[in-house]
Amino acid sequence: KQQYLVAGLGRFGSSVARTLYGLGHEVLGIDLNERLCEDLKTEITHVVQGDATDLDVLRAIDIEQFEAAVVAIGTHFEASVLTTLRLKQVRVPYILAKAVSWEQVQVLQLTGAHRVIFPEEEAGEHAAYRLLNRHLVDYLRLDATVSVVAIEVGSWVGTNLADVERQSGLTALGVFRAGRMVAVADSDPLAPQDKLVLAGHNSALQALTRMR
Amino acid sequence: KQQYLVAGLGRFGSSVARTLYGLGHEVLGIDLNERLCEDLKTEITHVVQGDATDLDVLRAIDIEQFEAAVVAIGTHFEASVLTTLRLKQVRVPYILAKAVSWEQVQVLQLTGAHRVIFPEEEAGEHAAYRLLNRHLVDYLRLDATVSVVAIEVGSWVGTNLADVERQSGLTALGVFRAGRMVAVADSDPLAPQDKLVLAGHNSALQALTRMR
Ligand SMILES: Nc1ncnc2c1ncn2[C@@H]1O[C@H](COP(=O)(O)OP(=O)(O)OP(=O)(O)O)[C@@H](O)[C@H]1O
Numbered sequence: 001k002q003q004y005l006v007a008g009l010g011r012f013g014s015s016v017a018r019t020l021y022g023l024g025h026e027v028l029g030i031d032l033n034e035r036l037c038e039d040l041k042t043e044i045t046h047v048v049q050g051d052a053t054d055l056d057v058l059r060a061i062d063i064e065q066f067e068a069a070v071v072a073i074g075t076h077f078e079a080s081v082l083t084t085l086r087l088k089q090v091r092v093p094y095i096l097a098k099a100v101s102w103e104q105v106q107v108l109q110l111t112g113a114h115r116v117i118f119p120e121e122e123a124g125e126h127a128a129y130r131l132l133n134r135h136l137v138d139y140l141r142l143d144a145t146v147s148v149v150a151i152e153v154g155s156w157v158g159t160n161l162a163d164v165e166r167q168s169g170l171t172a173l174g175v176f177r178a179g180r181m182v183a184v185a186d187s188d189p190l191a192p193q194d195k196l197v198l199a200g201h202n203s204a205l206q207a208l209t210r211m212r
Numbered sequence: 213k214q215q216y217l218v219a220g221l222g223r224f225g226s227s228v229a230r231t232l233y234g235l236g237h238e239v240l241g242i243d244l245n246e247r248l249c250e251d252l253k254t255e256i257t258h259v260v261q262g263d264a265t266d267l268d269v270l271r272a273i274d275i276e277q278f279e280a281a282v283v284a285i286g287t288h289f290e291a292s293v294l295t296t297l298r299l300k301q302v303r304v305p306y307i308l309a310k311a312v313s314w315e316q317v318q319v320l321q322l323t324g325a326h327r328v329i330f331p332e333e334e335a336g337e338h339a340a341y342r343l344l345n346r347h348l349v350d351y352l353r354l355d356a357t358v359s360v361v362a363i364e365v366g367s368w369v370g371t372n373l374a375d376v377e378r379q380s381g382l383t384a385l386g387v388f389r390a391g392r393m394v395a396v397a398d399s400d401p402l403a404p405q406d407k408l409v410l411a412g413h414n415s416a417l418q419a420l421t422r423m424r
């Protein structure tokens with residue numbers, strides 16, 4: 001059971017806080033905005049109304065006890081950077097920060113955030129891919145060039161995994177059928193409700209957007 | 213080569229627009245904010261400064277020609293809903309909308325958006341999981357209860373896939389090694405840079421957050 005600090009209780013911050021709490025961990029949230037603090041008070045361990053850039057505030061909440069901190073103060077650039085620097089200053093072991101621009105990603109990384117995310121940018125990219133191929137359920141990146149893709153069988157119904165691999169340029173990892181992953185031979189016909197889990201290069205992911 | 217409309221050129225909207233354009237499609241962006249329009253002018257096919265809720269504006273941009281539209285007007289609730297209703301009214305075949313609250317998700321679905329996403333909420337959840345298990349690369353949902361997980365081998369190094377499956381409660385789909393998916397027998401030792409692609413129930417995904 002670990003303790004986490006979430007600085008900034010906007011949409012992203014409150015979602016991180018609630019998820020951590022729902023998984024059984026202690027979560028302290030801090031925000032300048034009184035209403036946001038009120039909203040979240042009953043949903044996580046503890047909420048403090050205050051300034052996360054203020055060293056006295058951080059010391060008052062016993063900052064040394066925290067396993068990790070999330071800086072979820074996106075649009076307030078100075079506050080986002082200063083909070084990250086403060087958390088570094090008081091030696092929080094792990095800092096995850098949200099950015100809302102590419103400049104901010106770099107600044108946060110250089111000021112000591114161990115991981116920086118830019119959710120609207122990533123979500124926009126995912127939405128574009130899903131718009132272009134309505135059968136695309138989702139994808140995740142294994143690294144900068146290789147992704148794992150989940151896709152509805154679509155027009156591949158009745159064909160088999162060997163056909164899918166040949167046409168898509170992707171490697172079949174498995175078939176999701178009737179609520180679970182099933183072992184399917186390369187020549188077995190694919191069924192209407194199947195979802196395919198495939199892996200491959202970005203170029204193949206892009207090629208999927210030209211398929212129907 | 214298809215035409216897409218993106219209404220709202222904030223961080224999410226501009227990301228969708230740029231991704232669609234980068235994949236070779238024609239993208240028209242519309243926003244009330246002149247500066248945002250200026251910023252994006254050279255990056256997509258065409259940008260119009262205007263009100264996406266205005267039927268005359270939509271007709272002036274030849275709305276019938278669009279394959280699909282994205283309503284990326286998150287925080288302006290009425291504009292987000294009215295734009296969705298207008299796009300429905302002029303029969304755009306497919307509408308994807310961004311929401312910033314659970315109420316808005318439901319309203320947009322009921323007013324005709326074919327797909328509604330709530331990126332900050334989903335990103336917050338993902339960030340929480342990755343914070344709890346630093347080896348977690350990412351995960352995607354196959355449905356409400358089953359996910360595909362990409363995870364660094366971590367303390368499983370030197371063990372094998374049979375051990376991983378037994379300890380994690382997840383099914384091994386493949387191993388990512390040296391930049392590609394490799395066939396690994398259940399008893400082969402896993403290497404330090406390996407990333408494992410696993411699938412299983414949410415309960416198993418949650419269990420990963422208690423492992424180190
Ligand atoms: N110095 C500070 N100390 C604590 N909280 C702060 C500070 N500065 C800003 N905040 C809070 O951070 C929260 C998130 O900021 P903001 O809404 O600008 O970012 P965002 O990344 O766009 O948010 P969202 O997560 O909703 O997309 C706000 O609720 C704001 O009150």
Ligand SMILES: Nc1ncnc2c1ncn2[C@@H]1O[C@H](COP(=O)(O)OP(=O)(O)OP(=O)(O)O)[C@@H](O)[C@H]1O
Binds near residue numbers: 242244284286291
């Ligand atoms: N009626 C409208 N017509 C066109 N654009 C609009 C209209 N109303 C709002 N917008 C634009 O929608 C954009 C996105 O809105 P807003 O920033 O409130 O949403 P958001 O979802 O928080 O954005 P982000 O994608 O940056 O997270 C803004 O740039 C705004 O100018």
